[in-house]
Amino acid sequence: MSVVVDSTHYSRKILDKAEYFLLTVPGYGIRKELLYLGSVSKNGNPNKIQDSGLKFFNIEGCDFPLPEGCAAWALIKRIPEAHMEKNYDMFVGEIVKAWADSRVFSDNHWHLEKGPEELRSLHYVAGGHFYEIGKSVEVTL
Ligand SMILES: Cc1cc2nc3c(=O)[nH]c(=O)nc-3n(C[C@H](O)[C@H](O)[C@H](O)COP(=O)(O)O)c2cc1C
Secondary structure: OOOEEEOHHHHHHHHHEEEEEEEEEEEHHHHHHHHHHHOOOOOOOOOOOHHHOEEEEEEOOOOOOEEEOEEEEEEEEOOOOOOOHHHHHHHHEEEEEEEEEEEEEOEEEEHHHHOOOHHHHHEEEEEEEEEOOOOOOOOOO
């Protein structure tokens, strides 16, 4: 996995020292919380996480809380790449653990179209404009 995180962000201070980080697939149901978290910096509001309204839950086999309202969560072990991090703000890592909501993922397959709308994945464009994942398309050769 790779992520690009700007050097001015509070998250970046954490990431620079982190051995692991979490990536999630946020769902339509937490669109407001997501936009808040992506618009307000913890540099300016130390209470950002609480103020966002995002809730967390614990599951067996994971020793930290996961954010609610996501279709999937992946724990990433950072592979330090000093040159890329410093010059391109890019962090890479490998997935060491992953979980998915069984309403939208089972038997190694996504079926987002069969689950509740709140778990439809969101795809960000800019300025509060998102796309929610749409219909399923089967292609055969
Ligand atoms: C949906 C969404 C996705 C975003 N993705 C990224 C990203 O991939 N990299 C990045 O540097 N900033 C991204 N941003 C912007 C940061 O999340 C935003 O600047 C935030 O305030 C940084 O918070 P922090 O300073 O508390 O870390 C995104 C914002 C939104 C709303």
